[in-house]
Amino acid sequence: MADINLTQDEADKLMAMEKRAADDKEWLFPSPGERIAIPLTSLDKRENFMLDVTRAQIKLTKATYQNRARAAIILLRLDLDGPPHTNPDGAEVTCPHLHIYREGFGDKWAIPAPADRYADTLDLFSTFEAFMQHCNITERPRIQKGLFS
Numbered sequence: 001m002a003d004i005n006l007t008q009d010e011a012d013k014l015m016a017m018e019k020r021a022a023d024d025k026e027w028l029f030p031s032p033g034e035r036i037a038i039p040l041t042s043l044d045k046r047e048n049f050m051l052d053v054t055r056a057q058i059k060l061t062k063a064t065y066q067n068r069a070r071a072a073i074i075l076l077r078l079d080l081d082g083p084p085h086t087n088p089d090g091a092e093v094t095c096p097h098l099h100i101y102r103e104g105f106g107d108k109w110a111i112p113a114p115a116d117r118y119a120d121t122l123d124l125f126s127t128f129e130a131f132m133q134h135c136n137i138t139e140r141p142r143i144q145k146g147l148f149s
Helices: 010-014 124-134
Strands: 018-019 025-030 034-043 048-054 061-068 073-080 096-101 111-113 137-139 142-145
Touching: 010 061, 010 073, 025 034, 048 124, 061 124, 073 124
Parallel strands: 018 137, 025 142
Antiparallel strands: 018 034, 034 048, 048 061, 061 073, 073 096, 096 111
16 A cells, blocks of 8 residues: 655655656557556656546547656646636636645645646647656656547
8 A cells, every 4th residue: 555645845855856767668648538557767766656648538628647656646637628626725726727746635736737837738748748847757758649639
């Protein structure tokens, strides 16, 4: 069972840690209704991460990108063209929004996706590339753009 009670300092260090693809596999960016989970590792191979991409089947512009640590801890999650999110304080955040790990709350808090980082969220592939940069994935997995990317 993964330790899901990280301190904020531990989570911040995991988010800032340089990450790389765990292998040389070539991935196909998911088509609508599909998902992939790409294994990542820290440069020293002491920490393992997962990069998840999930696409909605009906609404082609709806997607979720997330970076997990220690199997189950969501460090960052970007939700695109989905429903609004309600934070624990009752504030509602429309899509696109970004969940960032917060000690004691996990991924329960979201903020509006920073427009300077995610300029065109309707372009799912370029937004995914920006998300990988946000996650500090410096040696990126090989990902082929699909027909509906």
